[in-house]
Amino acid sequence: MYDPLSDKHLPPAQHAVDSYWEKHTKVRWPDTASMPKHSDVLIIGAGYTGLNAAKTLAESYQQQVTVIDANRIAWGCSSRNAGFVMKSTGRLGLSQWADRLGDKTAKAIADEHQTALELVKQWISQSPDQCDVQRGGYIKLAHRAKAIEPLRQQYQTLKQFNQPVSWLSGEQLSEQLNNRHALAGLKFDDCVSVNPLKLAAVTAQQTAKAGVDLVENCSALSVKRLADGWQVETTEGAVSCSKLLICTNAYTANKLVPALTGRSLPALSSIITTPPLTQQQLADTGLTPAQSYMDTRILKYYFRLLPDNRLLMGGRGAIRGKQAHHPSYAKQLLKALKQSFPGLATIDHWQHFWSGWVSVSLDDYPRVGAIGDNLYAAMGYCGAGVSFSSLAGKRLAQAAMGEELPRLPYYQSPLKRFPMPSMRRVGQWAYYHYARLTE
Ligand SMILES: Cc1cc2nc3c(=O)[nH]c(=O)nc-3n(C[C@H](O)[C@H](O)[C@H](O)COP(=O)(O)OP(=O)(O)OC[C@H]3O[C@@H](n4cnc5c(N)ncnc54)[C@H](O)[C@@H]3O)c2cc1C
Incomplete structure (x- = not known):
């Protein structure tokens, strides 16, 4: 299986994962587009985050948006998760947030999680069979x-x-x-x-309906800063854009975007x-x-x-x-x-x-927002992203359009860099052993 820390690029056009959902679910995906030479906004990664960001940009801000994915739409986590729509993200509970930052911020975080849940419930209500x-x-x-x-x-x-x-x-x-x-x-x-597959399909359908071009089987190989935006080299050729959103989350190859290198495990x-x-x-x-x-x-x-x-x-x-x-x-x-x-x-x-x-993420909670000039990213959900990713996509779109995001820790700073990033796997191995021994 592809490994973001050791493989240079995510290979394109891979089979869907051999999951229960893929075997037992019939979904209709929207029509896809071919790679343009330019897009006002380019989004890499067509999971829940990328799709929600794209829909918000097209619908609320009338942007011309292209989303590319190395594989089929929602090939990553968004088609293979367990489908728990929780009111949380990251690994910190609300009482931990209250201890760290006080009740007011913890309450605002709880409200943000509630908003995320309501967003997913809207998606569910638009799915022909309510996403089961x-x-x-x-x-x-x-x-x-x-x-x-x-x-x-x-x-x-x-x-x-x-x-x-x-x-x-x-x-x-x-x-x-x-x-x-x-x-x-x-x-x-x-x-x-x-x-989760039905949730991804309804999100993709509505995103395409909003006028977004979805391009499958197109892997981003590198990103380069231009005077007025970004150029992305892909397996389908080069594409330039004014704004670039990185929605590849855990599947982000370690060196794809230098501003993200070493900042996620x-x-x-x-x-x-x-x-x-x-x-x-x-x-x-x-x-x-x-x-x-x-x-x-x-x-x-x-x-x-x-x-x-x-x-x-x-x-x-x-x-x-x-x-x-x-x-x-x-x-x-x-x-x-x-x-x-x-x-x-x-x-x-x-x-x-x-x-x-x-x-x-190093400090157990995600980050969503700018990571460079006209460059934005959302990642670090720590395995709790089915509900948060919908809102994260929307917030990322708002950030890209220059709107101020709620003053919550998720939106105020970039992901922290791991100390000695090349040792992440060793640290992970030690942590797993510690966890198994203590429990
Ligand atoms: C087994 C499992 C169970 C889970 N269960 C739950 C759960 O029950 N509840 C919960 O809240 N969370 C769960 N999660 C986490 C949740 O699924 C994710 O947080 C969420 O789906 C992330 O969505 P995303 O759009 O940010 O990323 P993803 O859905 O992973 O999308 C990233 C996309 O980027 C694409 N990509 C990557 N690199 C490139 C490139 N170079 N070029 C082009 N495209 C690229 C990938 O192909 C992929 O489709 C689970 C995760 C897993 C793996």
């Missing part, structure tokens, strides 16, 4: 006794900000879920989960799905399709029951791209699943296994 939405909320599970108190603090902060959340004690939780690693739960009542997240659970297994686990779950581990596990009763289970994958497909990572997920759910002890294989890159 499941509306039972998202539950964060304390996986061990020590995790209960910090989770309860998060609950209290959210309550103080009038967020629709509920607290589930271990006893209440055990009435609905038979999971050994669920000692208490913080439920976000208005969060949903979706089929691409980490693999992997998913398996089981065969459809039997009625007995459903009864034994207490799983229903309504809710989605993630635990409080440093290296988190997340799971949800899909509409056809398969269980999707995800977690951190390999460190390097070349090991991404190794079955040991799927085995690890299956083992974790069986350890959590005694009712699934007899499941002995997975049906689908796939991985994708998420962009981890």
Whole structure:
């Protein structure tokens, strides 16, 4: 698998990922365009971020916009994620933001996350089959006794900000879920989960309808500053633009844009799905399709029951791209699943296994905005971007049009550079070992 830290470029025209979504979903993609020689605004990366930025620029600012992607539209994370539409991004909870920057900023961040959720809900309402939405909320599970108190603090902060959340004690939780690693739960009542491919397709359809040209199978190889904009060399030739938006997120090749080099750690997240659970297994686990779950581990596990009763289970994958497909990572997920759910002890294989890159920032939260003259980027969502990316795309478009963004940490500074960036993989390896040892 392509590795943003070791491969020079993302190869173009690759097959779609071999995921459950690709196998079980029929979507209609919009017509695509051929590469122009010039575009007022050029966006690299046609995932949720790039598409939302493009639509905002075309619709609200009447810009002529082209989006290029090395592969099919939404080939990256936006077609292969778990579909949890959460009210968060990065790895910091609201109580941590409150400790760092005070209640006022934390409340403003909560409001921004709410806006992101509402944006995705608008997309869902425009999808012919509502993106197969499941509306039972998202539950964060304390996986061990020590995790209960910090989770309860998060609950209290959210309550103080009038967020629709509920607290589930271990006893209440055990009435609905038979999971050994669920000692208490913080439920976000208005969060949903979706089929991510359908979300990408409806976003792409509406973006094309707004007049944006979408160009597939066109990989950007280098970017060069011009007197009045940028020139991008691609596998389909050169294109110039007045403004350039980098929406390649975790898939950004390390040296594609010098202003981003060394500022993100691409980490693999992997998913398996089981065969459809039997009625007995459903009864034994207490799983229903309504809710989605993630635990409080440093290296988190997340799971949800899909509409056809398969269980999707995800977690951190390999460190390097070349090991991404190794079955040991799927085995690890299956083992974790069986350890959590005694009712699934007899499941002995997975049906689908796939991985994708998420962009981890040094200080655990994303950045969106200018990174140079007429150059803009959004990245570092740390694996929580299904809802935030829609808003990030919109904010990025606003920044590109010279509008002032809300005074939130996400929009005020560029991503921090990792110390000794060439050692990122070594640091990641050490961190994974530390996490496994401590938990
Ligand atoms: C396995 C997995 C599960 C996840 N589950 C969840 C979840 O349940 N909830 C959640 O909130 N988040 C989840 N995420 C994260 C979420 O999917 C991402 O944060 C979000 O989709 C990012 O969207 P994006 O548009 O910024 O980037 P992407 O969707 O990754 O799009 C980037 C695009 O850029 C293109 N590109 C890269 N380089 C070039 C180039 N040189 N030239 C042209 N094109 C290029 C790529 O082909 C790609 O299509 C998950 C991620 C993974 C991998």
